[in-house]
Amino acid sequence: NAGVTQTPKFQVLKTGQSMTLQCAQDMNHNSMYWYRQDPGMGLRLIYYSASEGTTDKGEVPNGYNVSRLNKREFSLRLESAAPSQTSVYFCASGGRDRRTDTQYFGPGTRLTVL
């Protein structure tokens, strides 16, 4: 039981390049999320998917697209990377913890855009 996995762990891009961050979970959760974390800003929601086949914008969706490929996988795409997208990206899946819904995070992708 790996929980939530993310690839790659590190990536350096040049401005204008594109890439896709992959995320998979094996906990049979319906909900999945993509966040970015920047110093002093905390975690900010980019997109989320409440169930397979649905996606919704979060707080900071501009410059990103997502695909909920199936129940296990939720990918995040940067079509034309910008230096402002330098950040740590976390994927999470949502499940039930005793009495309430909560989230479990992957190890993160550290992205630098030059």
Add this chain to the structure above:
Amino acid sequence: RKEVEQDPGPFNVPEGATVAFNCTYSNSASQSFFWYRQDCRKEPKLLMSVYSSGNEDGRFTAQLNRASQYISLLIRDSKLSDSATYLCVVNPFNQFYFGTGTSLTVIP
């Protein structure tokens, strides 16, 4: 106004001390509340959920005050291993809002 606000600290306390963190939230419709712990350069991990009646897990006690819209975390008998950033999290409508975190360093 931010959805969730925390004192960023840092809190530097000696081993064995008791330390408390507070967090305020703006959306009165929020239903679920959590404390997460994040170690340096690692992912956030659930520390504990916060229930209306308050709850305790070993040395950790969480309280919720809906009227004042704040959440607290109390750590008793601090250990060196408690050094981390503690994130307050609020869930109003299937979206999770994170505070910026409170940094704790426990000193030998």
